Amino acid sequence: MGADDSNNEQDSEEQLLVRVAWHYFMEGLTQSEIASALGTNRPRVNRLIGEARRSGLVTITLNSHLTACVELEGILCRRFGLDRAIIVPTPTKKEALAEILGGAGAELLTQLLNLRTPQRIGVGWGQTVREMVRKMPPFRHPGLSVSSVMGGLTRGIEINTFDIASDLARRIGAECSYFAAPIYASSAESRDAIMNQNVFQEASANAAASDVVFLSVGDMTDRSLMVRNGVPRDLPISELIEQGACGDIMGQFIDRQGKPVDHPLNARTLALPLADLKGVKNVVLMSGGLNKAEVIAAALVGKHANTLICDEETARKALELADEVTAQAG
Amino acid sequence: MGADDSNNEQDSEEQLLVRVAWHYFMEGLTQSEIASALGTNRPRVNRLIGEARRSGLVTITLNSHLTACVELEGILCRRFGLDRAIIVPTPTKKEALAEILGGAGAELLTQLLNLRTPQRIGVGWGQTVREMVRKMPPFRHPGLSVSSVMGGLTRGIEINTFDIASDLARRIGAECSYFAAPIYASSAESRDAIMNQNVFQEASANAAASDVVFLSVGDMTDRSLMVRNGVPRDLPISELIEQGACGDIMGQFIDRQGKPVDHPLNARTLALPLADLKGVKNVVLMSGGLNKAEVIAAALVGKHANTLICDEETARKALELADEVTAQAG
DNA sequence: AAATATCAATTACATATGTAATCAAAACGT
DNA sequence: ACGTTTTGATTACATATGTAATTGATATTT
Known part of the structure; x- marks a missing residue:
């Protein structure tokens, strides 16, 4: 009898729970309505609803x-201390990825512009950034400026850093400034000489003063436009790889920790230095595709960005790789 | 391209929806938090949450x-215009049903008593009502009264209407009044003569003045205590069945519409008349078991109760039978 | 190009919700 | 039997929510 009684007690407790949950979640009654219908008080109903969910x-x-x-976005934000992550489902047609990521970037930039907060926008280079600019709806807010954060490429005309910046500037009615030079100088000394010129000081200052920078990363394979058309022909990619490079940000090659590799090429780069990039409040890293998972992981581990725009598959892979890297390092 | 664009539109719309839903239902963020995180306004988030659910x-x-x-309770309330329905899962051990329903009734009565509204409680007869009384926790509120709503049985001592009423009265510290007579008089004339006596006038008035009445119904099978021990031995049950009786409420036999059948026995009943029962604000019909489904349906169709306490299987069957009845009648 | 129509963002407000503090009752141990 | 502890009900209040009205921006039509 005692056991029976306690069963009844539990049963009627569950009954109450189910009743409350039913009325609340299925019938949409308010907590007060439920309380009076069931002959209890509202706080109890409130607690019961919480209990039912837990x-x-x-x-x-x-x-x-x-x-x-969306779940992955949360994980990425926590793992890499990001302020925001936008993860899209990996498309079956891989060639559509840049367009999709670009669209997401355009949406984000539009959103930011509507808040009127970013006045100075920095743009990097790459197919994804190019697609973002293409997808920007044309409208104008006064007082905006766009600057390219890196020098241009001298070979291969598919995508040019100057075009990207000026196209974006035209679409949103902004001032525009570039690094009017090739991405790589012939030597470190040459780079310093160029950078000391007034126009480059200005371009560099503009880039560093960006409120938000949109950029991509490149991997070390032949699929990378930087590898194919940016890196000087006489420099074997293997040299960079031997130094631990797993990809580049704005032409600067980084290792798996996200640190610039110790190679002369990095000293020849005409671009916003990575150290200065850290001073920018919002750095949007927009890249996708499994081949880029390792660089993305490196860039995130190195905390070069506070926002990630990526596809699901690649983001998961990057998470995995980042865990390996930190496991080794830690 | 056009098709692609529209797909992207839809996609990003769904993305927003999913994002909102995720943050709200999975992460438990507030609508304002979601709005600012996603760069929109709260009303939109609110709409989207509704959309996501719909x-x-x-x-x-x-x-x-x-x-x-619980779902069934709502259906029953709507179908029969009930103010309340308490449906418990049909137990595998059928013999436990009366105890379960009794427990539910006791809970309801306790609840009502805590509201202090019902001062006068009428009780019928049957195993379920007996169990309810047994399960009533002993406590006292001043000014309560209990009255039996029907006469007693002369044969079979298992359960007595007097006992039920007086036991309940004792437990809750109430005054008690009965119909101190057998449930059936020897004739209609005899019934009228008895009822004209002062004590019965009083008992009847007490019963009719109840704020709430708890009663059960009986079916026409041998499982019914009323059939076995209440109906005079010299009266064949078949006579009642021929008149369309499908069971009894307080010893009064009703047809499938819930109307008293045209049989002399009904005129011999010493109990609260069904017409007077309709004057009682709260009539709790507590009965279960598939054999009683038909009477329960009849009682509900006849609107003799505003509260039902029943088991799931029986309630479903009763719903079905009631639909048949009203289909024929309508 | 001007005027209108359509749509979404913002505002505003009444209501519902979550939670902490107070209060009453019951169970327990002394 | 009295006081103590624990439990649950009530109250109160700050916050969140749902919704209608207003405003502003964009698209459409004349």
Whole structure:
């Protein structure tokens, strides 16, 4: 009898829980309505609703392939101390990825511009950034400026840093400034000489003063435009790889910790230095594709960005690689 | 390209929806937090949450065998115009049903008593009512009264209407009054003569003045205590069945519409008349078991109760039977 | 190009919600 | 039987929510 009684007690407790949950989640009654219908007080109903959710009596499921992305965004933010992550489902057609990521970037920039906060926008280089600019809806806010954060390429005309910056500037009615020079000088000394010129001082200052910078990273394979058309022909990529390079940010090659590798090429780069990039409040890293997972991981571990725009598959891989790196280092 | 663009539009719309839903339902952020995190306004987030629920993006499920009961309660209330329905899962051990329903009744009565509203409580007869009384926690509120709403049985001592009423009265410290007579008089004339006596006038008035009445119904099978021990031995049950009786409320036999059947026995009943029962604000019908489904349906169709305490299986069957009855009648 | 229509963002407000503090009752031990 | 501890109900209040009205921006039509 005693056991029976306690069972009844529990049963009626669960009954109450189910009743409350039903009325609240299924019928949409207010907590007060439920309380008076069930002959209790509202605070209790409130507690019971919480209990119902915590105990798993109530299960809430999101029914979309996008759910996993949103969850991943949270994980990435926590793992890399990001302020924001935008993860899109990896498309079946890989060639559509740049366009998708670019669209996401354009949306973000539009959002930021509507808040009127960023006045100076820095742009890097790459297919994804190019696509972002293409997708920017044309509108004008007064007082905006766009600056390229890196020098241009001398070979291969597919995408040019000057074009990207000036196109964006035209679309949003902004002032525009570039590094009017090739990305790599012939030597470290040459670089310093160029940078000491007034126009470059100014370009560099403009870039460093950006409120937000949108940039991509490049990997070390032949798929990278930087590897194919940026790095001087007489410099074998293997040299960089031997120094631990796993990719570049603004033409500056970094290792798996995100630190610039010890190679002369880095000293020849005409671009916003990585150290100065850290002074920029918002750095949006927009890159995707499994081949870039390692550089993305490196850039994030090195805390070169506070915002990531990426595809799901690559982001997961990057998380994995980053864990390996920190496990070795730590 | 056009198709691609529109896909992107939809995609980003769904992305927003999923993002909002995720933050709200999974991470428990407030709508304002979500709005600012996603760069929109709160009203939009609010709308999106509604959309997410309506569109089926968010699925909320209650994970309990009791869920079906609570849903059924709502259906029963709407179908029969009940103020309240308490449906418990049908137990595997049928013999436990009366105890379970009794417990539910006791809980309800306790609840009502705590509200201090009902001062006069009427009780019928039956195993379920007996169990309810047994389960009542002993406590006292001043000014309560209990009255039996029907006469007693002369054969079979298992459960007595007097005992039920007086036991309940004792437990809650109430005054008590009965119909101190057998449930059936020898004739209609005899019944009228008895009822004209002062004590019975008083008992009847007490019963009719109840704030709440707890009663059960009986079916026409041998399982019914009323059939076995209440109906005079010289009266074949078949006579009542021929008149369309499908069971009794307080010894008064009703047809499938819930109307008293045209049989002399009904005129011999010493109990609160069904017409007077309709004057009682709260009539709690507590009965269960598949054999009683038909009477329960009849009683509900006849609107003799505003509260039902029943088991799931029986309640479903009663719903079904009631639909048949009203389909024929309408 | 001007005027209108349409849509979404902002504001505003009444209501609902979550939570802490107070209060009453019951259970427990002394 | 009295006081203590624990439990749950009530109150109170700051915050969050749902919704309607207003405003402003964009698109459409004449």
